[in-house]
Amino acid sequence: AxxxxxxxxxxxxxxxxxxxxxxxxxxxxxxxLFWYVQSPGQGLQLLLKYFSGDTLVQGIKGFExxxxxxxxxxxxRKPSVHWSDAAEYFCVRTSGTYKYIFGTGTxxxxxx
Amino acid sequence: GAVVSQHPSWVICKSGTSVKIExxxxxxxxxxxxxxxxxxxxxxxxxxxxxxxxxxxxxxxxEKDKFLINHASLTLSTLTVTSAHPEDSSFYICSAWxxxxxxxxxxxxxxxxxxx
Numbered sequence: 141a142x143x144x145x146x147x148x149x150x151x152x153x154x155x156x157x158x159x160x161x162x163x164x165x166x167x168x169x170x171x172x173l174f175w176y177v178q179s180p181g182q183g184l185q186l187l188l189k190y191f192s193g194d195t196l197v198q199g200i201k202g203f204e205x206x207x208x209x210x211x212x213x214x215x216x217r218k219p220s221v222h223w224s225d226a227a228e229y230f231c232v233r234t235s236g237t238y239k240y241i242f243g244t245g246t247x248x249x250x251x252x
Numbered sequence: 253g254a255v256v257s258q259h260p261s262w263v264i265c266k267s268g269t270s271v272k273i274e275x276x277x278x279x280x281x282x283x284x285x286x287x288x289x290x291x292x293x294x295x296x297x298x299x300x301x302x303x304x305x306x307x308x309x310x311x312x313x314x315e316k317d318k319f320l321i322n323h324a325s326l327t328l329s330t331l332t333v334t335s336a337h338p339e340d341s342s343f344y345i346c347s348a349w350x351x352x353x354x355x356x357x358x359x360x361x362x363x364x365x366x367x368x
Contacts (some may be wrong), residue, residue: 150360172353181343181362181364182362183256183258183345183359184347184359185359186356186358191354200353230295230296238301238349239298240286240357242295243295246294
């Protein structure tokens, strides 16, 4: 079955440091990939999406992600983390159907 | 753009009562709306999919008589938790989708339901 893996359940970084959140998807048809962020007690906000074309995708809040077919990965990056980035991050895929397949999420903690 | 409003954001009620949660797409028309349930520190679990004017499709293991879904218009879907019990306490999130294959789902802010 198609799946999404986020290997890191928790990540802690210092404010101002760079960030990379990992996401791997299972083999299947060309996936549509998304990254969402969820602050405590809130819904999910779309950071960026990949459907086709340029494999480096720019999103909101200074985030970017790179699609690497050879590695089945879609890692999220930010060059300098702000304290307000502390949240839960979900990698999501679809494959031609409307249903989302969620990763288990990565909880980001930012140290002052 | 693409704002989804979910109401109420928090509700506490007694066991045995029914609770209605509304999900509205404010600036776009949603062909499809989704209802999710999220347990603490877990990912989202899809409960059901609703399309305007038709019956909702429920995921396996979700009681359709317990969780009533109505999608009355292209901008409004409601989830009613009937005869709620403490085990129904959870965080419920809706999302709305325009139906395009390259379009993302847009999520509401969720409803925290607590059944006493």
